[in-house]
Amino acid sequence: xxxxxxxxxxxxxxxxxxxxxxxxxxxxxxxxxxxxxxxxxxxxxxxxxxxxxxxxxxxxxxxxxxxxxxxxxxxxxxxxxxxxxxxxxxxxxxxxxxx
Amino acid sequence: xxxxxxxxxxxxxxxxxxxxxxxxxxxxxxxxxxxxxxxxxxxxxxxxxxxxxxxxxxxxxxxxxxxxxxxxxxxxxxxxxxxxxxxxxxxxxxxxxxxxxxxxxxxxxxxxxxxxxxxxxxxxxxxxxxxxxxxxxxxxxxxxxxxxxxxxxxxxxxxxxxxxxxxxxxxxxxxxxxxxxxxxxxxxxxxxxxxxxxxxxxxxxxxxxxxxxxxxxxxxxxxxxxxxxxxxxxxxxxxxxxxxxxxxxxxxxxxxxxxxxxxxxxxxxxxxxxxxxxxxxxxxxxxxxxxxxxxxxxxxxxxxxxxxxxxxxxxxxxxxxxxxxxxxxxxxxxxxxxxxxxxxxxxxxxxxxxxxxxxxxxxxxxxxxxxxxxxxxxxxxxxxxxxxxxxxxxxxxxxxxxxxxxxxxxxxxxxxxxxxxxxxxxxxxxxxxxxxxxxxxxxxxxxxxxxxxxxxxxxxxxxxxxxxxxxxxxxxxxxxxxxxxxxxxxxxxxxxxxxxxxxxxxxxxxxxxxxxxxxxxxxx
Amino acid sequence: xxxxxxxxxxxxxxxxxxxxxxxxxxxxxxxxxxxxxxxxxxxxxxxxxxxxxxxxxxxxxxxxxxxxxxxxxxxxxxxxxxxxxxxxxxxxxxxxxxxxxxxxxxxxxxxxxxxxxxxx
Numbered sequence: 001x002x003x004x005x006x007x008x009x010x011x012x013x014x015x016x017x018x019x020x021x022x023x024x025x026x027x028x029x030x031x032x033x034x035x036x037x038x039x040x041x042x043x044x045x046x047x048x049x050x051x052x053x054x055x056x057x058x059x060x061x062x063x064x065x066x067x068x069x070x071x072x073x074x075x076x077x078x079x080x081x082x083x084x085x086x087x088x089x090x091x092x093x094x095x096x097x098x099x
Numbered sequence: 100x101x102x103x104x105x106x107x108x109x110x111x112x113x114x115x116x117x118x119x120x121x122x123x124x125x126x127x128x129x130x131x132x133x134x135x136x137x138x139x140x141x142x143x144x145x146x147x148x149x150x151x152x153x154x155x156x157x158x159x160x161x162x163x164x165x166x167x168x169x170x171x172x173x174x175x176x177x178x179x180x181x182x183x184x185x186x187x188x189x190x191x192x193x194x195x196x197x198x199x200x201x202x203x204x205x206x207x208x209x210x211x212x213x214x215x216x217x218x219x220x221x222x223x224x225x226x227x228x229x230x231x232x233x234x235x236x237x238x239x240x241x242x243x244x245x246x247x248x249x250x251x252x253x254x255x256x257x258x259x260x261x262x263x264x265x266x267x268x269x270x271x272x273x274x275x276x277x278x279x280x281x282x283x284x285x286x287x288x289x290x291x292x293x294x295x296x297x298x299x300x301x302x303x304x305x306x307x308x309x310x311x312x313x314x315x316x317x318x319x320x321x322x323x324x325x326x327x328x329x330x331x332x333x334x335x336x337x338x339x340x341x342x343x344x345x346x347x348x349x350x351x352x353x354x355x356x357x358x359x360x361x362x363x364x365x366x367x368x369x370x371x372x373x374x375x376x377x378x379x380x381x382x383x384x385x386x387x388x389x390x391x392x393x394x395x396x397x398x399x400x401x402x403x404x405x406x407x408x409x410x411x412x413x414x415x416x417x418x419x420x421x422x423x424x425x426x427x428x429x430x431x432x433x434x435x436x437x438x439x440x441x442x443x444x445x446x447x448x449x450x451x452x453x454x455x456x457x458x459x460x461x462x463x464x465x466x467x468x469x470x471x472x473x474x475x476x477x478x479x480x481x482x483x484x485x486x487x488x489x490x491x492x493x494x495x496x497x498x499x500x501x502x503x504x505x506x507x508x509x510x511x512x513x514x515x516x517x518x519x520x521x522x523x524x525x526x527x528x529x530x531x532x533x534x535x536x537x538x539x540x541x542x543x544x545x546x547x548x549x550x551x552x553x554x555x556x557x558x559x560x561x562x563x564x565x566x567x568x569x570x571x572x573x574x575x576x577x578x579x580x581x582x583x584x585x586x587x588x589x590x591x592x593x594x595x596x597x598x599x600x601x602x603x604x605x606x607x608x609x610x611x612x613x614x615x616x617x618x619x620x621x622x623x
Numbered sequence: 624x625x626x627x628x629x630x631x632x633x634x635x636x637x638x639x640x641x642x643x644x645x646x647x648x649x650x651x652x653x654x655x656x657x658x659x660x661x662x663x664x665x666x667x668x669x670x671x672x673x674x675x676x677x678x679x680x681x682x683x684x685x686x687x688x689x690x691x692x693x694x695x696x697x698x699x700x701x702x703x704x705x706x707x708x709x710x711x712x713x714x715x716x717x718x719x720x721x722x723x724x725x726x727x728x729x730x731x732x733x734x735x736x737x738x739x740x741x742x743x
Contacts, residue, residue, distance in 0.1 A: 007312075014305060021298050030294055037301035041308045048312035057311060060258050062700055064304060067265045069697035071297055073690045074269050078276060078293050080686050082286045084218050103708070105715035127729050131736035 006047040013040035027079045031072075038068045106174035112160060113172060115153040115187060120246035122149035126239030135232075142238035143202045149242060150198060153249070154191040157184055169622035171255065175318060178255040178389075181618035182454050186252035186385035189458060190378055192600075193465035194245045197374035199593035200473040201241060206487045206584040210368040210476060211237050211277045212285075219282035234277060240270040241374065248378055252385030255393075257307040257317040257343065260386060264303065264346070267382060268296050271375055275367040280489040288366025295359045296349070303346025309339030319393045320623045326397035337401055340394065344402075347390065350383035351439045354412040361420075364432035369490060372428060373472025376435050377465035384442055384461055388454055391446050392621050399449060406447050410545055413440030414552040422559045427475055427492045430559065431468075434518055437556055438464055441549055445533040448540030451619035456532035459615045463517060463525030463604050470597030471514040473590050474507055481582045491581045497563065499572025504583045508567045510598050517601045519560040520553050525604025528612075687739055698727050 013036055020033030042061045049057020110117070122145050129141050161184045164170075169180030177183075203209070213232040217224035247267030254260040276289025311317050313336045314325035326336065345356060352360040364372045395402055417437030424430040442464075445457035478500065480491045491497070501508035517526035530553060534546045572581075604611060705712065705720050712719075734740060 014301075017301070018298075021294070027290060027294065031297070034294070034297040034301050037298075038304060041301065041304040044305065044308035045311060048308065048315075051312070052315040054315065056315075056317060060307070060311070060317065062704070063258060063262060065700055066697055067262065069693050070269060071265065071300075073693055074272055075293055075297065076686060076690060078272065078286070078289050081216065081276065082290050085283060085286060103711045103713075124726065124729050127733050131733040 003047050003051055006043060010040040010043040010047065013037075013043065027082070031075050031079065035068060035072065038064060038071075109170065109172050109179075111163075112170065112177075112179045114156040115160065115191070116246055116249045118153045118156055119149055119242055119249060122146070123239045123242035123246060126242055130236055130239065138235045139233055142235045146198050146238045146242055147195070147202070150191055150195045150245065153245075154188065154195065157188045157191060160184055161188070165617070171622070172253075175320075176256050176259045177250070177253045178622045179253065180620070180622040182385065182388065182458065182621055183253040185458050185614060185618040186381060186461070187249050189462045189465060190245070190248055190252070190381045190385075192462070193377040193381060193469055194241075194248070194374065196466070196469045196473075196593040196596050197370070197377060198238075198241060199589040200373055200469065200476060201237065201370040203370070203473075203476070203587050203589040203593075205477055205586045205590065206479070208279060209233060209237075210279055210370050212279050212282060215277050219286075237274065237277065240274055244270040244274070245378065248382035251382040252389065254386060255319050255389070257310060257319075260390075261300075261304060261307060263386075264300060264350070267379065268300065268350075271371075271379070272296060274371045275363055275375075277371070278366070278368040281366070284366040285368065286366075288363045292359055292363040292367075299346050299349035299356065302342050303349075306339045306342025306344075306346060309335050309342065313339060319390065322394050323397070323623065326394065333401075337398065340398060340402065341405065343390065344387070344406075347383055347387045348409065351380055351387065351442070352436050353409055353439045353443060354416040354436065355409075357413070357416070357436045357439075360436055361424075361429045361432040364435070365426060365428045365492075369428070369472050369476045373469045373475075376431075376472065377468040380435070380439065380442075381461045381465055384446070384457060387446055388457060389621050392449065392454065393623060396449065403447070406443070407542070407545060410440050410443040410447060411548055413437070413443060414549055415440075418552045418556045421556065424559075425494050427494065427497070428472075430494075430563075431471060431475075434556065434559075435468065437552060438518070440552070441530060441533060444537040444542060444545055444549055447542055447545065448536040450536055450540045452532070452539060453536040454621070455615035455617075455619050456529070456536045458618060459525075459604075459608075459611065460529030460533050462611065463529040463601065466597045466600040466604070467514040467517040467524075467526060470594050470601070471511060471518075473594045473597070474511050474514070476590060477507065477583050477586060479582050479584050481580060487582060487584055494563065494566060496581045498566050498570040500581065500583075501568035502572070507583055510594055511567070512564050513598050513601055515560040515563060517605070519557040521557070523602070523605045525601045525608070527605055528608045529604075684742060691734065691739065695727065695731070 017033040017036030017040060020036065021030045024030050024033065042064050045057040045061045045064070047057070049055060049061075126142055126145055129138060129145065133141050160179065161181075164179060164181060164184060169178065171177070172179050201210070211234045212224075213230075213234065214224060214227035215234050217227055244267050247263045247265070247270075250259065250263035251267060254263050272289055272293040275292050276286045278285035307317060310322060314322050316322060316325070349356040349359075364376060367375065414437055417433050417435075417440055421430050421433035421437060424433060442457055442460055445453040445460065447453075475490055475492070478491050478497065479487045480489055480496070482488050501512075513524065517524035520526045520530040530549075534549060537543070537546050537549070701723060702720070705716055709716060
């Protein structure tokens, strides 16, 4: 199977992720979109690593996974605290800051 | 199979970063083991001493590098060269004064929620407040952020840059949500900052992946050598470079990636806003400079248009929206967007003096920013019973402040005229140098727009000055509504340092100019 | 001459049997009591929203456990490549990994001392 397929897949995943961030109103879902984007980038990295025949791509993917985990925890902490305050995780409800 | 060769690690070259991150780890242990009463004092001492020691270490490395020339550290992941060290020094100076403001307890309370996990307005929160709890985790978090920022200007490969980006961002997301008052706003700011920050770092990461795919390496130097070797993959290269630049531009708050700036600056605790506004911008611009000056020169024909458009938009949008703001923090936020635009001129110039001028500008901007936000923490509202409450941030509440509290108003005026770029302040010299570099780089249309934007920006700075000195105060003398609280002294020290720095940079810029003048070249 | 993959196949079969068998057995012999809580959507033990925020207590424990799990589970990702190439990395790898493990331990100690691990 051609490696290009993986790149196409990662492109599609990245697009789905970014559209989810831009259109979904629930903070958790938007955040899942971000995670999808990170994973799409990971797939790209691993594929290119394979293409170039070196390990850097995979090593970077490891780092990204760990960073993504740290980000998940920070994100959940923030979202949970806001949910407890308002009883809703909708981004639209977070509208106190307006210009 | 390749034999594994352990990398040479020059611990001395890493000492500033190691000091800061090491003390951040110690700070976490302090949270775990030191009894509650003693925590705050311990943390403040640790943080201040840590940043001070790191500054000394940077100075030492500066001397070493001047003697022995720049080096690649940790198997080439970092570069220890003049611009990196200078950016680190500027960063540490601003972080130091920023920390003083963070540590200050005006009117007996610090600026942070007593228990961040408590629901705002709940009984538990009231209890925590009464018990005098303090969220002293603020200090280790700040130190982690400073550690990430220190790596940022020196990072010479994209992976290190990404990790540093996250290490500096993640603590800031949390810190933005810890305000003692107006907690809903603060939590909201935190959420927005986090979601948009994570979104932009995903783009940044995709850029890294594409650049890796193009060149088979994430090193800046290998990227730079791969750039001229066009191999039918130019689209990928260009997209990758653009995405990485977008990730960095988000951090500096350039239009159209600025939408988080006003909200986060307004919602975050004011000392954190000052720290973040100054230090994030310094770190991100230093990294942007390195990336652009090392990788982009082979690409400038393709990227110039995009960067020009972004710079023009940033200057105009920042200035225009700052004019219509009625909230102090939002006004300063938009003004910082405009400053990002001016700084971009030095990045776009792509001439050696661009590097040194941007660094000088960053120092002047950083000092004025920390000072201005430090003063904002002192001007408070007073409720009907005379209790001091939150910060008085509406412009009208500042009317006539100059008559009651001349020293504060004069300091604030000083910072504002430095922002505006009026002579005899650091801001003027900074703008002058950056615009000069841009002209040298052939970007004179940008300079014309920048000068016009500066003139327009002077309007809203002067408006605040007029408000403070020449407008009748709203309240009566008996009940002014707005009051200035006494500090523990730390904020006062920070503001005085910033004010003296701002004036010195404007009147006697010579020594600093000599320093920046030797930082005109990135080690490849 | 047995194929070396046959034990693997047997193990797969056993796993399938255990999984499906457990489900089937509970469906056949388990008691069936349907009540409101049981048919509700499961939200980590929280009363499904909407519910009044001030009144209901919000069990934060699940989140703390989940977050702890994510962090310590994922950080271990570095241990696997290290273990695989342990012989080659030798002393440098060992020291680096000890440094890494120390840094992981610090937040763990913090969480433990501040009561993050207490269930009640």
